[in-house]
Amino acid sequence: MTVSKKAQAGTMQSSDVMVFVEPAPGLVIEIESTVKRQFEHLIRAKLEQVLRDHGVTAGRVRVSDRGALDYAIEARLETALLRAGRT
Amino acid sequence: MVAQILGRAETERARAFVEAQGLAFETGFDELVGVYERDALVAAGARAGDLLKMIALAPEQRGGALLGTLVTELVALGYAAGHAALFVVTRPEHVTSFERLNFALLASHGRAALLESGHGLAGYLAAHRPLVRPGTNGAVVVNCNPFTLGHRHLVEQAARAADTLYVFVVREDRSQFPFPVRMALVREGTKDLSNVRVLDTSRYAVSAITFPAYFLKATDDVAEIQMELDAVLFAEGIAPSFGVRRRFFGTEPACATTRAYNAVLKRVLPRFGVEACEIPRLETGGAAISASRVRDALRRGDLAGASALVPEVTKAFLASKDGAEVRRRLLGGGGSHG
Numbered sequence: 001m002t003v004s005k006k007a008q009a010g011t012m013q014s015s016d017v018m019v020f021v022e023p024a025p026g027l028v029i030e031i032e033s034t035v036k037r038q039f040e041h042l043i044r045a046k047l048e049q050v051l052r053d054h055g056v057t058a059g060r061v062r063v064s065d066r067g068a069l070d071y072a073i074e075a076r077l078e079t080a081l082l083r084a085g086r087t
Numbered sequence: 088m089v090a091q092i093l094g095r096a097e098t099e100r101a102r103a104f105v106e107a108q109g110l111a112f113e114t115g116f117d118e119l120v121g122v123y124e125r126d127a128l129v130a131a132g133a134r135a136g137d138l139l140k141m142i143a144l145a146p147e148q149r150g151g152a153l154l155g156t157l158v159t160e161l162v163a164l165g166y167a168a169g170h171a172a173l174f175v176v177t178r179p180e181h182v183t184s185f186e187r188l189n190f191a192l193l194a195s196h197g198r199a200a201l202l203e204s205g206h207g208l209a210g211y212l213a214a215h216r217p218l219v220r221p222g223t224n225g226a227v228v229v230n231c232n233p234f235t236l237g238h239r240h241l242v243e244q245a246a247r248a249a250d251t252l253y254v255f256v257v258r259e260d261r262s263q264f265p266f267p268v269r270m271a272l273v274r275e276g277t278k279d280l281s282n283v284r285v286l287d288t289s290r291y292a293v294s295a296i297t298f299p300a301y302f303l304k305a306t307d308d309v310a311e312i313q314m315e316l317d318a319v320l321f322a323e324g325i326a327p328s329f330g331v332r333r334r335f336f337g338t339e340p341a342c343a344t345t346r347a348y349n350a351v352l353k354r355v356l357p358r359f360g361v362e363a364c365e366i367p368r369l370e371t372g373g374a375a376i377s378a379s380r381v382r383d384a385l386r387r388g389d390l391a392g393a394s395a396l397v398p399e400v401t402k403a404f405l406a407s408k409d410g411a412e413v414r415r416r417l418l419g420g421g422g423s424h425g
Contacts, residue, residue: 008166012188013155020166030206032189062171064162064189064204066155 003059222250322359
């Protein structure tokens, strides 16, 4: 599937992540995080796994993370993808 | 509870709250948001386009989760309205609070700081990297509303004193001549100068973000703070990436806002290793050529008078169908900058 419209989920609170998804020609992941230096690779791996699980092949995913644990990242991204609808 | 503040009574409550925190309440926002606890307002903030402003928290509530609650709501509303990146102007002591929300500092100067969410400036610089040439380079930042013989003179003089001259055209579209037209006229009108590169400023110079006063015509203290932020952002954030060691600008005989801005550039830029070079304006008939003189002539319907002050490329545009449309709007319109 591809992201067909803009959607978001999550918050900017500590230990949470705010996820923004929108249509894009390819798959783009942008990560802002207060723990980027230590954990960017793990955040990216988690996002890629969730996108794979949902069969997402195109869309821009931007996350603003404040140290969310991986199940929170998964839940927020999943919610944003469901809100964006599937095509 | 987070809620959008609507209606006169609630807006007045928010005004009293914002003013009690020592901030000026300005109307002219897209959304005003409040956080309530047991019916009492404990935080408020507004979004105007891509700028967050009037972010106010009750003193006993600072340092906790409240700022995150408020900014989440403003960012969510902003994203829904089409703004992927947002800016905030705040006091320097609050910079770390916003950095904890993943905002990145663009410029901080004494009394005010400017931050953005997203990687806007880094993306802008990366996108323009192919234009960057080695050497001792120069820059001019111009609105060119429209491109005049005065601008041409400034660019020519500056190009002689720099290895490569970057001409930054103000992207903000609040001028009578739309941005794509201003950009095209400058490109076409300087293409014979081999060491000149023309590019747009995005939101990072003389925009409503760095410099609302330029568009609002105020010359008070707030305006000066904004001008200083704009100058710091240019000197620290933009100039180094382009190898810019000199910024050129014309003397300003008429407009008080631009004159104040020139004074700020002269004061601030050298502190960051950028030389501020003021170049005397080109004159005709005993008065400096300026875009506002051109617009004044057009407002009087004096196309010949206007054409005498502009290069061929602008003359041709004024005579075109699109140019006639701009002239028609000017005939009934008000003032702004050049």
